[in-house]
Amino acid sequence: MATDRLLSSQPRGEDEQLNWALRPTELSQYVGQPVLIQRLRIAIEAAKGRGEPLEHLLLHGPPGLGKTTLAHVLAGEMGSKVIVTSGPALQRGTDLVASLTRLGPTDILFIDEIHRLPASVEEFIYPAMEDFRIDVMLDKGLSARTVQVRCKPFTLIGATTRAGLLTSPLRSRFGIAHHLTFYSADELLSILERSCTLLGIAGADQAALSCIAARSRGTPRIANRLLRRVRDFAQVKANGRVSRDIVDAALHLEGVDAMGLDDLDRAYLRCIGTTYQGGPVGLEAIAATLNEDAGTLEDVVEPYVLQIGFLARTKRGRALTSAGSEYLGLPARAAPASLFSDPAPSD
Numbered sequence: 001m002a003t004d005r006l007l008s009s010q011p012r013g014e015d016e017q018l019n020w021a022l023r024p025t026e027l028s029q030y031v032g033q034p035v036l037i038q039r040l041r042i043a044i045e046a047a048k049g050r051g052e053p054l055e056h057l058l059l060h061g062p063p064g065l066g067k068t069t070l071a072h073v074l075a076g077e078m079g080s081k082v083i084v085t086s087g088p089a090l091q092r093g094t095d096l097v098a099s100l101t102r103l104g105p106t107d108i109l110f111i112d113e114i115h116r117l118p119a120s121v122e123e124f125i126y127p128a129m130e131d132f133r134i135d136v137m138l139d140k141g142l143s144a145r146t147v148q149v150r151c152k153p154f155t156l157i158g159a160t161t162r163a164g165l166l167t168s169p170l171r172s173r174f175g176i177a178h179h180l181t182f183y184s185a186d187e188l189l190s191i192l193e194r195s196c197t198l199l200g201i202a203g204a205d206q207a208a209l210s211c212i213a214a215r216s217r218g219t220p221r222i223a224n225r226l227l228r229r230v231r232d233f234a235q236v237k238a239n240g241r242v243s244r245d246i247v248d249a250a251l252h253l254e255g256v257d258a259m260g261l262d263d264l265d266r267a268y269l270r271c272i273g274t275t276y277q278g279g280p281v282g283l284e285a286i287a288a289t290l291n292e293d294a295g296t297l298e299d300v301v302e303p304y305v306l307q308i309g310f311l312a313r314t315k316r317g318r319a320l321t322s323a324g325s326e327y328l329g330l331p332a333r334a335a336p337a338s339l340f341s342d343p344a345p346s347d
């Protein structure tokens with residue numbers, strides 16, 4: 001399954017614990033996302049000055065880019081605690097009440113996968129976000145009455161990989177919404193250098209770390225995971241010395257190529273390139289051919305191949321670009337002019 005991949009940007013139980021050790025704890029240690037960090041520094045200072053909680057914050061973007069990390073960092077900066085929950089875990093309004101009443105002033109409620117919040121819970125969240133109260137319905141029918149439960153002024157941080165699935169009333173209640181972008185190779189390099197220190201990897205040369213950074217698909221979680229695979233390989237094969245050759249050999253063994261693409265990415269691109277002659281083809285058809293879940297492909301494979309320009313998403317489906325064809329060693333096709341535009345109106 002795709003989530004078992006080494007390159008998967010989804011968390012894997014095995015390494016989540018180690019990830020904790022690698023998580024930045026202060027805003028100054030949080031690498032990258034400069035625009036967001038600047039906005040947040042101002043928001044934090046202003047909120048602290050007024051003695052108010054931070055504005056509700058919506059973070060969206062591909063998995064593994066540091067949304068959960070940022071929620072913890074912000075709690076640290078505000079000197080408050082964070083209660084972590086997720087959309088699928090909140091099944092009834094009362095589940096939310098339990099979390100909200102545990103919050104102290106300026107504390108943070110972090111809801112991961114907020115796009116999976118059931119509609120019935122979403123209704124409870126609106127008054128909580130706006131007026132810090134929850135209306136709980138008691139009894140049914142004629143004897144129904146609502147009781148107001150007040151909660152402390154808190155900050156809701158919502159994280160999602162699918163901002164498009166959020167209802168607009170919910171989305172509009174966030175004071176700050178920000179899309180997290182992929183990290184540059186330099187940013188990943190500084191994350192890796194910090195991780196080396198924390199993991200006690202001595203003597204990793206910069207060329208070796210740059211090589212890992214280049215294959216991490218712009219994602220810190222993947223960078224840290226590859227680093228650990230390389231560390232194991234170096235320990236067994238090279239007395240712990242992490243050099244460029246060791247990185248090459250370790251990642252080659254894991255099926256990760258120089259572009260940072262792995263077997264699933266290549267199968268995905270090849271499916272469009274050969275089975276569907278370069279596309280355009282619908283995501284569902286690709287998923288059926290590969291026997292993969294369409295949502296997984298959309299979340300973990302597509303963002304990066306789109307980013308590096310191997311794939312184009314058009315109104316009529318997914319299509320390989322000429323760079324994508326070249327990567328697969330297929331003859332570059334001249335894309336029909338109509339491919340990237342809407343079909344002409346029929347009247």
Ligand SMILES: Nc1ncnc2c1ncn2[C@@H]1O[C@H](COP(=O)(O)OP(=O)(O)OP(=O)(O)O)[C@@H](O)[C@H]1O
Nearest residue numbers: 019022023030031063064065066067068069220221
């Ligand atoms: N800006 C950063 N600086 C340093 N390390 C980072 C940064 N962002 C993320 N990391 C590292 O990447 C790991 C994954 O980050 P995190 O769990 O916050 O991702 P996420 O966006 O919440 O992913 P998901 O959508 O899967 O929940 C962290 O454990 C941390 O080590």
Ligand SMILES: [Mg+2]
Nearest residue numbers: 067068069112
């Ligand atoms: Mg997370």
